[in-house]
Amino acid sequence: MKIAETSIPGCYEIIPKIFRDNRGAFVKTFQEKIFLENGLVTNFAEEFHSTSHQGVLRGLHFQTPPFDHTKIVYCVSGEIFDAVVDLRIGSPTYGKHSVFNISAGKGNILYIPAGLAHGFYVLSLSATVVYKVTTEHSQECDKGILWNSAGITWPDDDPVLSMRDKEFPLFKNFRSPFTYEHPGM
Numbered sequence: 001m002k003i004a005e006t007s008i009p010g011c012y013e014i015i016p017k018i019f020r021d022n023r024g025a026f027v028k029t030f031q032e033k034i035f036l037e038n039g040l041v042t043n044f045a046e047e048f049h050s051t052s053h054q055g056v057l058r059g060l061h062f063q064t065p066p067f068d069h070t071k072i073v074y075c076v077s078g079e080i081f082d083a084v085v086d087l088r089i090g091s092p093t094y095g096k097h098s099v100f101n102i103s104a105g106k107g108n109i110l111y112i113p114a115g116l117a118h119g120f121y122v123l124s125l126s127a128t129v130v131y132k133v134t135t136e137h138s139q140e141c142d143k144g145i146l147w148n149s150a151g152i153t154w155p156d157d158d159p160v161l162s163m164r165d166k167e168f169p170l171f172k173n174f175r176s177p178f179t180y181e182h183p184g185m
Contacts, residue, residue, distance in 0.1 A: 001014060001015070001016045001017065001028065001031060001034050002014070002015040002016075003034070003038045003040070003111075006098050006100075007093065007096070007098045008084060008086050008093050008096065008097075008098045008116065009086075009091060009092065009093060009180075009182075010113035011084055011098065011110070011111065011112055011113060011116060012038075012040070012110075012111040013100060013108055013109070013110060013111075014072070014108065014109040014110070014111055015106075015107075015108050015109075016028055016029060016107050016108075016109065018107045025107075027107045029072075029074055029107075029109060029130075030072070030132070040070075040111060041070050041134055043134055044072075044132045044133060044134055045069075045133060045134055045135055045136050046132075046133050046135075046136055046137060047130065047131065047132045047133070048130070048131045048133075049076070049128055049129060049130045049131070050128070050129050050131075051126060051127070051128045051129075052122045052126065052127055052129070053122060053125070053126050053160070054122050054123070054124060054125050054126065055121075055122065055156060055159055055160050056121070056122045056159065056160045056161075057119060057120070057121045057122075057147055057154065057156070057159035057160065057161055057165070058119055058120055058162075058165065059083070059117065059118055059119015059120060059144065059147055059165065060083070060085055060117035060118060060119040060144050060145050060146070060147055060150065060168070061117065061118055061119060061142070061143070061144045062087065062115075062116065062117045062118065062143055062144065063133075063135065063137070063138060063141045063142055063143065064141045064143055064177050064178075065141070065177055065178075066141070067135045067136065067137075067138035067141040068114040068115065068135065068141070068178065069114055069133040069134040069135040070111070070112065070113050070114050070133070070134045071111075071112045071118065071131050071132060071133045071134070072109055072110065072111050072112070072131070072132045073102065073109065073110045073112065073118065073120075073129060073130070073131050074102060074107070074108065074109040074110070074129070074130055075102050075103055075104040075127055075128065075129055075130075076104055076128045076129075076130055077104050077124075077126070077127060077128045078103070078104060078122065078123075078124035078125070078126055078127025078128060079101065079102070079103035079104070079105070079122075079123045079124040079127060080101075080102050080103070080120040080121060080122055080123060080124075080127050080129060081099060081100075081101060081120060081121040081123055081154065081155050082099065082100045082101070082102045082110055082118075082119075082120040083097055083098070083099045083100075083118070083119050083120065083121075083152045083154075084097060084098055084110070084112055084116045084117065084118050085097045085116060085117040085145070085150045085152070085171070086115070086116055087115050087116060087117055087145075087174070087176045087178045088115035088116075088176070088178040088179060088180035089176050089178060089179050089180060090179055090180040091115075091180035092180075094180070095150070095171070096151075097150055097151060097152050099152065101123075102120070102129075103124075104127075114134075114178070115176075115178035115179075115180070117144065117145050117150070119147055121154055121155055121156060121159055123155065143168075144164075144165065144168040145168050145169060145170070145171045145174050146165075146166075146168045146169060146170050146171065147159070147161065147165060147168070149170040149171040149172065150171040
């Protein structure tokens, strides 16, 4: 498993080894020892998956303190355009975003630290996305910012959105409760 830095501090793309043979493929998505050696959290509290159709955009979502969480995201089927936005006050990349192509075929995984908004757009006919998070879901702390207000160039200007996602505040109107903690502090 290779852990690659991204342009956002604390956010990593994890590239696992994929073992393929005449039966199909086998992928290890988590190994506590490797995560710990790289300073990544391993105490996941919940795991979810969503299945979405092509053209669906989910996001940009996060949970606020005290239920803010680190998450890992990957596809078990399909392909997504994945985006994160840094919401941590004091971060060198506050307000900036990074995008990734996550697919079952590549087996890549996105490690997203607390304080980043996350969303994705489904590129394939459908996609099943797994989310592993370090805190339990809290309805009161489950928040978001409007998908098209953070400077991300999405693959579609008119995606399929939930009513909730359509009503999130603009990034410029969002007051962040997150503070950046420099690694090693």
